[in-house]
Amino acid sequence: MxxxxxxxxxxxxxxxxxxxxxxxxxxxxxxxxxxxxxxxxxxxxxxxxxLLTDRHKQLSRSLGVHYDYVHSKILADNNIKPESIQRRIDLDTAWNEIKFEIQEVYKNNGTLTVDEFVKARSTAETFGEEINRLDKMAKSLNDAIISDSMRFNGRSPVKHARRFTLEERIKEAIES
Incomplete structure (x- = not known):
């Protein structure tokens, strides 16, 4: 058969x-x-x-990051924040609050110049611990950025944070 x-x-x-x-x-x-x-x-x-259209395709190409942006957009559409983004938000919020306090204290001490205020012992005593706390937050943010960049195709979702040194950041807060 x-x-x-x-x-x-x-x-x-x-x-x-x-x-x-x-x-x-x-x-x-x-x-x-x-x-x-x-x-x-x-x-x-x-x-x-x-091919079927991708609603994020043109936007991702215009930003120059192609599918990395699409991935970030998908995360954002689904309310998922990588740790580095959340830490960046926390750091920026804390810095803005302290920057406002520094500006207020400087305005109340009208007799000192910027350089005198930056080098004053009272300034270091008032804001030293806060600046150190922000520096630790910046280090933590940078660690999260490294971790997230490994997850997101080698690109970090946010900018790296600069170190928080007392004199530099107090001067920056006053001059901004």
């Missing part, structure tokens, strides 16, 4: 079984698609054979 003859009836029987097991809605949909294809409806499609 020819082995091919024994296989063909099996497959045609299996196809008939699958055809019978379709629900009514599936059957209507399959019939509509078959009719549409039979009438060559697919030939009038403008984008036949092209």
């Amino acid at each position: 020819n082995p091919l003859r024994s296989i063909v009836p099996f497959f045609s029987h299996q196809a008939r079984q699958q055809h019978r097991s379709l629900s009514g809605i599936d059957k209507v949909a399959e019939n509509k698609i078959s009719e549409w294809l039979h009438n060559r409806g697919d030939e009038s499609l403008k984008k036949k054979g092209e």
